[in-house]
Amino acid sequence: xxxxxxxxxxxxxxxxxxxxxxxxxxxxxxxxxxxxxxxxxxxxxxxxxxxxxxxxxxxxxxxxxxxxxxxxxxxxxxxxxxxxxxxxxxxxxxxxxxxxxxxxxxxxxxxxxxxxxxxxxxxxxxxxxxxxxxxxxxxxxxxxxxxxxxxxxxxxxxxxxxxxxxxxxxxxxxxxxxxxxxxxxxxxxxxxxxxxxxxxxxxxxxxxxxxxxxxxxxxxxxxxxxxxxxxxxxxxxxxxxxxxxxxxxxxxxxxxxxxxxxxxxxxxxxxxxxxxxxxxxxxxxxxxxxxxx
Amino acid sequence: xxxxxxxxxxxxxxxxxxxxxxxxxxxxxxxxxxxxxxxxxxxxxxxxxxxxxxxxxxxxxxxxxxxxxxxxxxxxxxxxxxxxxxxxxxxxxxxxxxxxxxxxxxxxxxxxxxxxxxxxxxxxxxxxxxxxxxxxxxxxxxxxxxxxxxxxxxxxxxxxxxxxxxxxxxxxxxxxxxxxxxxxxxxxxxxxxxxxxxxxxxxxxxxxxxxxxxxxxxxxxxxxxxxxxxxxxxxxxxxxxxxxxxxxxxxxxxxxxxxxxxxxxxxxxxxxxxxxxxxxxxxxxxxxxxxxxxxxxxxxxxxxxxxxxxxxxxxxxxxxxxxxxxxxxxxxxxxxxxxxxxxxxxxxxxxx
Numbered sequence: 001x002x003x004x005x006x007x008x009x010x011x012x013x014x015x016x017x018x019x020x021x022x023x024x025x026x027x028x029x030x031x032x033x034x035x036x037x038x039x040x041x042x043x044x045x046x047x048x049x050x051x052x053x054x055x056x057x058x059x060x061x062x063x064x065x066x067x068x069x070x071x072x073x074x075x076x077x078x079x080x081x082x083x084x085x086x087x088x089x090x091x092x093x094x095x096x097x098x099x100x101x102x103x104x105x106x107x108x109x110x111x112x113x114x115x116x117x118x119x120x121x122x123x124x125x126x127x128x129x130x131x132x133x134x135x136x137x138x139x140x141x142x143x144x145x146x147x148x149x150x151x152x153x154x155x156x157x158x159x160x161x162x163x164x165x166x167x168x169x170x171x172x173x174x175x176x177x178x179x180x181x182x183x184x185x186x187x188x189x190x191x192x193x194x195x196x197x198x199x200x201x202x203x204x205x206x207x208x209x210x211x212x213x214x215x216x217x218x219x220x221x222x223x224x225x226x227x228x229x230x231x232x233x234x235x236x237x238x239x240x241x242x243x244x245x246x247x248x249x250x251x252x253x254x255x256x257x258x259x260x261x262x263x264x265x266x267x268x269x270x271x272x273x274x275x276x277x278x279x280x281x282x283x284x285x286x287x288x289x290x291x292x293x
Numbered sequence: 294x295x296x297x298x299x300x301x302x303x304x305x306x307x308x309x310x311x312x313x314x315x316x317x318x319x320x321x322x323x324x325x326x327x328x329x330x331x332x333x334x335x336x337x338x339x340x341x342x343x344x345x346x347x348x349x350x351x352x353x354x355x356x357x358x359x360x361x362x363x364x365x366x367x368x369x370x371x372x373x374x375x376x377x378x379x380x381x382x383x384x385x386x387x388x389x390x391x392x393x394x395x396x397x398x399x400x401x402x403x404x405x406x407x408x409x410x411x412x413x414x415x416x417x418x419x420x421x422x423x424x425x426x427x428x429x430x431x432x433x434x435x436x437x438x439x440x441x442x443x444x445x446x447x448x449x450x451x452x453x454x455x456x457x458x459x460x461x462x463x464x465x466x467x468x469x470x471x472x473x474x475x476x477x478x479x480x481x482x483x484x485x486x487x488x489x490x491x492x493x494x495x496x497x498x499x500x501x502x503x504x505x506x507x508x509x510x511x512x513x514x515x516x517x518x519x520x521x522x523x524x525x526x527x528x529x530x531x532x533x534x535x536x537x538x539x540x541x542x543x544x545x546x547x548x549x550x551x552x553x554x555x556x557x558x559x560x561x562x563x564x565x566x567x568x569x570x571x572x573x574x575x576x577x578x579x580x581x582x583x584x585x586x587x588x589x590x591x592x593x594x595x596x597x598x599x600x601x602x603x604x605x606x607x608x609x610x611x612x613x614x615x616x617x618x619x620x621x622x623x624x625x626x627x628x629x630x631x632x633x634x635x636x637x638x639x640x641x642x643x644x645x
Contacts, residue, residue: 034425082618089625092364096578099571100617107611225432225567232429261459267440270433277426278418 001136006258007251012142012211014250015149019204020227021234021242022156023197029173029237030193033091036098037078038201039224040105043217045071045202046120046209047113053121060121060206067202075198076191084187102221109217117216120209141210148207152200153243160239169193173237226253229273235286244284249273310503313586317499320593321492328488336600339556344596345491346553349498351576351588353545356502358574359583360511361538362518363420364428367435368573370415371408371543372550373565377442379404379551380479380560381472385449393485397555401494401548408547409540411438416539420532435570442562447473478561479554486555494552498545499585505541514538579620 020042027035045067052063082101086094128139160166168189171179180186208223209215226249234245249269256268276284324341327333350372357365383400390396415434422430447456450469459475473479505511513534516524525531554560576595580587598616602609623629 028425034428082622085622086625089621092358092574092578092582093621093625095364096575097618097621099575100614100621103610103614104618107614111607111611225436229429229433232426236425261444263444263459264440267437270436270440273433274418274430277422277430281422281426283426 002258004136006254008136008138008142010251010254011247012145012250013254014230014247015145016204016208016211016246017223017227017230017250018149018243018246019152019200019207020223021231021246022152022239023200023204024228024231025234025236025239025242026169026193027197028231030169030190031083031087033083033094034098034228035083035197036095036224036228037101037105038197039220039222039227040102040109041071041074041078041198041201041220042205042208042223043109043215043220044074044105045198045205046215046219047109047118048202049206050118050120050209050215064203064206067206068199071198071202071205072195075194075201078198079191079194084190106217106221113217115217117214120213120215122210122213141207145207145211148203149243149246152203153239156196156239165189165192226269229270232283233273233276235280235283238283238285238287241283241285248284306507309586310507313499313503313589314496316586317492317495317589321488324488337597340596340600341488342486342491342556343553344593345488345495346549346556347573347576347592347596348495348589349491349549349552350546350573351580351592352495352498352502352585353542353549354573355577355580355583355585355588356505356514356538356542356545358577359581359588360506360518361514361535363535363539364425364574365431365542366428366567366570366574367431367433367438368542368546369565369567369569370431370435370438371412371546372553372569373438373442373562374411375401375404375408375547375550376554376560376565377445377473377479377562378407379547380482380554381447383483383485383551383555384472384479387483393483394487394490397485397487397490397552400555401551404547404551405544406547408550409544411547412540412543413536415543416536420535420539432567432570435565435567439562439566442473443476445473446471446475476561476563478559478564480559482555482558482560484556484558486552491552494548495589498549501541501545502585505538510534510537575617579617579624 020038023038023041024035027033027038048067048070049060049063052058052066053060058066078101082097083094086097122141128137129143130137160169168179168184169192171182171184172186172189176186179189204223204227205220209219227246230245230249231242232245233249234241234243236242252272253265253269256265260268280286324333328338328341350368354365354368357363357368379400382403383396386396386399390399415431419427419430419434441458444459445456446458447454448469448471449455455469456473506514513524513529516527516529517531517534521531550565572595573592576592577588579595580589580591595613599609599613602612
């Protein structure tokens, strides 16, 4: 039963990684950039939730909605100010700008909200479901996280494959020039992608801080890197890949903590990543691109 | 050898190399004079060695990022391998070699060897990958090195060296000494790193890199960077050249790490995390990829800048971030680029 318990908490942590990784992977798919500031959008989303609930007494679910909207706006602003002027620039310049943006968000948070850790109130309280005569207990937040992740995954897949905007996104990630010739507004599509990614980051922030309730300006950076790893793990640019990568990374991390060593769990996670990339150089579900000469 | 090579170079390239040496030497002399005439504040004096170490790191990473054209996000990992092996060596040699500069030199050489070995082992899997995947794997290795060093214990007693992982099970004999203490790192380091040593290391690094870049191998690196497929089709052994650049870069980073560590009394693995790797990458990108002098200047400016901004206290990292973003936006703006290239004195000669 302990195995099952670990497995469920792994899936739950993995769901959070998956939600963050979806943001990474969508942005990468469309603009081929590693958005290192994504992890800090999680933190901003969590702070907005925190203040909405604690100071303004909002319903937690309403607070998450507010955080989603504000983070989406933040995503659009960040993209417009920092990344849009660099569309034609070399990818390293964009990477450094993204890192600068990450520092900017962290330090703004530090000034606005101080470095004192805040105790985040759980979105659904601290209760748990007990099963099998109490041998297996699943906290409400764990269950909620898994459900939310599944819902997001299904909704996002439908959005990308069925709607006009989703098709535009896929077209832009294939070939921006051709997409523009077909009458797609490339700038608006990229902004929309950032908005969706940042909105998802806000949800991830609320879930992450409900499960691990310390909120600091640096809260987002490590989960950000892990989720980025998850996105690469599953094949960056692929939405099902991000989902699978996130879940697997969460499970591996929890198992490594439980059965190998809690201090070396990060090393195990990254070690598995390296092995996977050696066997499948484009990630689990990534497609290998043939180079034409 | 060096002379012949430089004579064979295009004049603009040779001039750029001599200019780099000249500026580094001039900067060293100015700093020495300022520091002996008490013109330099003590906080600035304390930063001279770290600045040298960061400059060597910038040169070393520039070899991978600028010349070879592969993005590495885990360079601090090699720095920490060098720091730990170098400091451990220096501590072990304390009784045998009383003369500090020799001990420092040996420690830096040992550090370079260990880091080069780490670079070789990591290079085998890493260099099979491409682009962003290669970058993420270097990031992963940087984190793995940090985790391992955080859980590594090394002790010495009359029976020799003992090491263990996770917890201290070295079981040292009485009179033995634990050198590396896992997450607490190494403490009680004798601060034997000096500014002249840093300067010499920087000059050696520059000589190695310039000679390498302007050799057959260096031209191969650049051919691989500019067009991998074309380079492969004319028979260049891509893996060999990539490995050569990677190992050389790791070795330089290792000795820089040893220099850096021996400027402090305590060193922990967490000092060399992802943020440090990024910091060094920022030096390289701001200085211009492949431009050694640019990287060196960026390293100096970006190390001093946060100190100088200290009067703004809590706003300083915010300002740093803004400077970073604005710099990237400005250097990639077509109009500003045009304006800057008009200021560059070498432009017409290179075109001619």
